[in-house]
Structure formats: structure tokens, C-alpha cells
Amino acid sequence: MLEKKQLIIIKGTREGLTLFIDESCSFEEAVIELKDKIIASRPKRDEPLVSVKVKLGNRYLDEAQKDQIGKIIGGENRFIIHSIQSDVVRREDALRWQEDSEVKTINRIVRSGQVIEVNGDLLLVGDVNPGGKVSSTGNIYIMGSLQGIAHAGSDGDRDAFIAASYMNPSQLRIADYISRAPDYESDGVYMECGLIDETQDKIIIDRLQALPHKRKELSGFERRMQNG
């Protein structure tokens, strides 16, 4: 009989602890060993909190299991979970990511009373007329004139932005921010984009050329991959 393989390996790094959970054993086994290891190595009361990265390798955990791990490591111990990383994603998550990150191209005029809602980024080749509305969970690019309402990041993504060839909207909405056109008649602007300015805490309109400085990652997919 071989010596029992270590299921949990803990490594100390500069940022804290990294905790590797063996990917081939059963979840129950891992949990049992994890409990012992954690109790053995938890910091003492007078020591500072330690952040922990959990690496799962090719193991997939559902939300309930992640919760359980979180409770074991966190709980009354002086650990803080920094992240739980897995090398695998579920098929449906991957598909959803893909959908969220795709640019949906629509070629039509959005007329008064019409609404277009998409997941991911929206590329509209055509106008949004007054009274029309477009909405997406990602960015909105309009090759045409925007005179109606556009809502980017409708799921709450504050980094989303709205770019249009001609911009004279009645309202711009990004995540939970809303800005509306002034009460006086105003001319629109060409090749501009609307985005949230954190310092002013409101939606601002800027030249398209300014966009690269403010939004490094155009693609929603890259953004989501990096943020986990």
C-alpha cells in the first residue's frame, strides 16, 4: 500500500496562502482533509488576517460547494478567501460568456415605439429614431444617428459605453446611470461616445479618440475573463 497521497497542499506566497485541492479525489474526502489542515495552520488571534487563493485544477464546483469550502476556510478562522479558481468552466457558462461577448450586428432602423434588446455588445447599422430604444448588456456601437434612447450595460456593467456616428439622444443610460438631453433644442455631435466618468459620477460625452485612454478593454469577453 502506497502512502496516502496529500489531497490538500498549502503553499505560502508573498500575498498569502495558495491552497491546492487535488483534482482526482472525491469532494467529501477533500473536505475532510481540508478541515484538518485549516485548523492545524490557522493564524493565531494576534496575527493579521491571511488571504487565501484556492486552486481547484480540473475540478468543477457548483455554488453550494464553493460556499461550503468558503465556510470551512473562512468561518471563525482568520483566513479571507481571495478567490476560488478552477481551470474548467461549465459548457453553459462558456456559452453564456460567448454570447455576452459576441457583437450582435443588426441592420435596420429602430423607429419610434420599437425596442431592441440584446445580450453582449450591439452593433447597429442604422439609425435609432426619436422614440426608439436600444439596450444591451455590453457596449453599444451605432453606425448611424442616435436620436432615441440607448442603454448600455443593462445588467449593471458600469464600464460599458455607447458610441455613435451621430449622437443626439433623448436619453443615455449606462448601468444604473441616466442622463437626458437638455430642455433646449440642441444639435447633435459626430463620432462621439458616452461613458460613465467615475470622478464626476455621471455620464459624460467625449470624442471617440478619447476612448482608448478611458477603456482599455473594448471587448466584454476579455473583461469578463480577467475579472473571473
Place this chain on the structure above:
Amino acid sequence: MGEAIVITSGKGGVGKTTTTANIGTALALMDKKVCLIDTDIGLRNLDVVMGLENRIIFDVVDVIQERCQLKQALIRDKRFEHLTLLPAAQTSDKDTLTTDGMKKIVAELKQEYDYIIIDCPAGIEQGFQNAIAGADRAIVVTTPEKSSVRDADRIIGLLEQTEMDPPTLVINRIRNHMMKNGDMLEVDEITQVLSIDLIGIVIDDDAVIKATNNGEPVAVHPNSKASIAYRNIARRILGETVPLQSLEEEKGMFQRVKRLFGMRS
């Protein structure tokens, strides 16, 4: 086999009925067999504009409920042999009109006539659905006002969802001096927003009101501006290429006369 054209606008009071009467009359002037249908049940006007109110015996609801033959309900115009009107009912409940019923009537009329012009009620409810049911194409009427353009946009959106060809646009009641001052939307501005083909522009002309009150479409007058505009629209419907009426002309004339008398403008 004829063609059925519905005249619609969404907003009320932009001149659907006047446009229907005048395009119909103008087509009849060009020796086409034309039938006008009024689908504005309960608020019929087309018969008044055409001056045929006194001759109504049966109406479109009578036809649908089979109280009379379609031929019996058609009223021949006073002026043109080949122009007839199918009037709307004034008293019946408007729910009696159905899309199927309208399709049947229009199909039957198409056997007999070259053009069937359908006057649509305002709004986007059942009355609108009935009016467009049998139509092959649509003409959207708007005025150079924001509210009317907004409603036209909505209507065009609804028409695009049907199998009909893309609608064409008539801009009605243009006042040149206001357009020039920028107090009114410009023709280009309107076509840019609505992005459909323009089939005619009609100047706001006192002759229209006068003619309407006399029960005759202005299109029978040879010289009024609006009359020429409507006849141009009819020619474009027949496939001719007619340049758009110049909005400047009148002022140009006036200035020429002024200059003649040595006045400065």
C-alpha cells in the same frame, strides 16, 4: 388586376382624407378606374370632401354584413365616370369591420378597378389594421411637425412588419416661409429621419380648404399649387418621373414683379 393603396399617418388631422380624395381624383383625371374606400367608421369624412354625402344609401358595414351587394354600396362620383366611393358607416359599431372582410372587399374591387385608394383612420388600433389588411402598398402622410413625424415613424415601423412594399411619404401642409426661417422641420430633415422614399410634397394652400368646403377635391382645379402637387403624386404612382415642385417659385415670381416696379426686397 388593380392595385390597392392605403393612405395612413398615425396622427389625426394631417390630411389623410384630403390626400385620399385628391390622389383618387387625380388618378381619375388620367383616365384610371379608381375606387375610394373610407374605413374611418363612425367618423366618416371622405364622402363630405368628395361632395357625395347626400347619395349614400349603403356603406361598407352593410356590405360586410351582407345587407347589400358591393356594387350597390358604391357611389359614382359627380364629375368622373370611373371614380367611385365606398363610404364608411356612420352609426354602426366599429368592431363590425374585420381584416378578413376588408381583404375580401378589396380583392373584389381589384378585379374591376385600376386603383383602390383606402382612407385609414387615425391611430394604430384595429381600424388601422383593417385599413392596411387588403393594401398592396402604403402612402404615409405627415406634416412638417415633430409630433406628426414621430407618429409617421411609428406607423412606418408597423408597416415594415407586414409583407407590404416599403411605404412612400407625402409631406403635407408645407409653409415655405416657416421652413426657411427654421420654424418648421425641413423636407430633407424629415426624409432623413423617416428614411423612406418621398412621393410628394404639398404646400399649405388655402384653395384646399375652400375646395373641401365646396365638396370638390382641389385636384380638379387646374392651377392651384396643391392641385399640381396632388396630380404630380398621381403621376408618380403611375410610374412617371416627375421632379419635386419647387417651393421657391411663388416668391421668385413675386420678387420679379417687385423688381419690375423698382422695389427692393
